[in-house]
Amino acid sequence: MAHRRVPETIHDDGQTRIRYAGSLVRSDHLIISFSSIGQRRNMMPADEFTGTLLRDPDQHCMFVSDIGRSWMNDPALTKTIQRVVLGLIDRNAVTRVTTLGLSMGAFSALVSANLFPVTTAIAISPQFSVSDRVMPSETRWRFWSRRIRTFQYETAVAGNSPARAFIFHGLVDDADHIRAFGARPNVDHFVFPAASHSELGMIFKKAGILQELVLHASMHDRAKVARLIKKVGGMWRAKLLEDLPADLKDR
Numbered sequence: 265m266a267h268r269r270v271p272e273t274i275h276d277d278g279q280t281r282i283r284y285a286g287s288l289v290r291s292d293h294l295i296i297s298f299s300s301i302g303q304r305r306n307m308m309p310a311d312e313f314t315g316t317l318l319r320d321p322d323q324h325c326m327f328v329s330d331i332g333r334s335w336m337n338d339p340a341l342t343k344t345i346q347r348v349v350l351g352l353i354d355r356n357a358v359t360r361v362t363t364l365g366l367s368m369g370a371f372s373a374l375v376s377a378n379l380f381p382v383t384t385a386i387a388i389s390p391q392f393s394v395s396d397r398v399m400p401s402e403t404r405w406r407f408w409s410r411r412i413r414t415f416q417y418e419t420a421v422a423g424n425s426p427a428r429a430f431i432f433h434g435l436v437d438d439a440d441h442i443r444a445f446g447a448r449p450n451v452d453h454f455v456f457p458a459a460s461h462s463e464l465g466m467i468f469k470k471a472g473i474l475q476e477l478v479l480h481a482s483m484h485d486r487a488k489v490a491r492l493i494k495k496v497g498g499m500w501r502a503k504l505l506e507d508l509p510a511d512l513k514d515r
Contacts, residue, residue, distance in 0.1 A: 269318045271311065271327055275348060280341050281308055281329045282348055288321035292359040293482070294352055296376070298369035299329040301408060307331075313364055316474040324356055328372070333408040335394055336372050337416050346379040353380065362386065362482045363426070366465045368405070370431075375417040377424040384482050385426035388468070389433060389461045392444035393419045399440065404461075425450055430481045430489060432468075432498065434459030442501065452486055453501035454493045471496045 271283035287293075295317055302309030311327035318325060328345060332338055352358065362384045363373035370390030376382055393399045394409035395418045417423065431453045433442045437460050445453060459467055468474050473492050480488040490500070 269321070269325070271314070271318070271325065275344060277344075279331055279338070280344050281331075282345070283311060283327040284352070285318055285325045286356070287324045291322050291324060292357055293322070293362065294324040294326065294349070294356070294358045294360070295362045295364060295478070295482070296326045296328060296349065296373075298363065298365035298372035298376070299327070300365065300367040300369045301333045301405070302329075305407075309333075312366060312369060313474065316478060317364075319475060320479075324352065324358065326352065330372075332411070333368060333405075334412055335368055335391070335409070335417065336375050337412045337414065339416070342379055342416070345376070349380045360384075360482065362478070364478065365390070367391070367461065371420050374420045374426065374429060374431075375422060377426045378417065378422070382426040383428070384484065385429040386478060386481050387420075387429060387431045389438065389464050390420050390431060390441070392421075392441040395419075399444070401440065419444075421445070421448070428452070428484050430454075432456070432464060432493070433501075434461055434464045435504070436460040436463075445501075447502065452489065454490075454498045455501050455504045456496075456498045457504065458497060467496055 269285040271285040274284045275282040297313045299309035299312050308331045309329045330341055336342055360383045363376050363382050364386045365373040366388045370387035373385045373387050394405045395415055398418055429451045431451055433455050435455050435457045442455055477492055
């Protein structure tokens with residue numbers, strides 16, 4: 265009978281919560297899941313991707329929630345995350361760090377490379393930015409973004425980058441973010457023409473590909489990731505842009 269791991273809270277100051285489940289075997293792989301904004305404004309966002317990550321006993325798992333929804337722009341938050349992650353890396357002789365997230369969590373997965381070395385980032389529906397200065401037409405997260413006093417990470421590509429990033433977007437309402445990311449040599453970017461921002465994570469979950477996606481991405485197996493994504497309706501960003509009308513490319 266398989267052991268069911270239950271994450272324990274290793275930090276909770278009311279603003280930042282970090283939960284951790286150690287590997288059941290000797291492992292050099294740490295996966296960090298960053299939560300999205302969640303459903304209720306006055307409550308800590310729930311841990312995300314627990315079912316996918318805890319199923320594999322061969323990896324250390326960490327779950328990060330930010331009640332302030334700061335997109336990693338709260339210095340106290342980033343200082344805490346950095347301290348905890350570097351401690352886990354040291355104690356467990358970790359050589360590979362994979363970050364994972366949806367929406368705000370995806371943004372966090374990308375910019376966390378400024379806090380510690382990130383081998384792989386898996387970003388589902390990341391915002392390129394929630395700053396009015398960078399994305400003036402973006403209003404979906406303005407309730408939270410206007411509470412950010414200072415942007416340390418104004419865009420998802422600010423500062424250091426993961427060694428490799430896999431980015432996934434829905435074209436229906438994230439076209440401006442898709443365009444803003446541009447083409448980067450360390451990024452494999454996929455787009456779902458018929459999906460929206462909020463639908464993409466559920467598409468992966470319903471198709472049952474999340475665990476396989478995390479496995480192949482964390483091993484940098486780009487071909488296997490591409491095959492998985494094609495099965496559920498996605499395509500390479502570059503291929504999609506070839507087929508898009510000129511007016512949409514320039515949005």
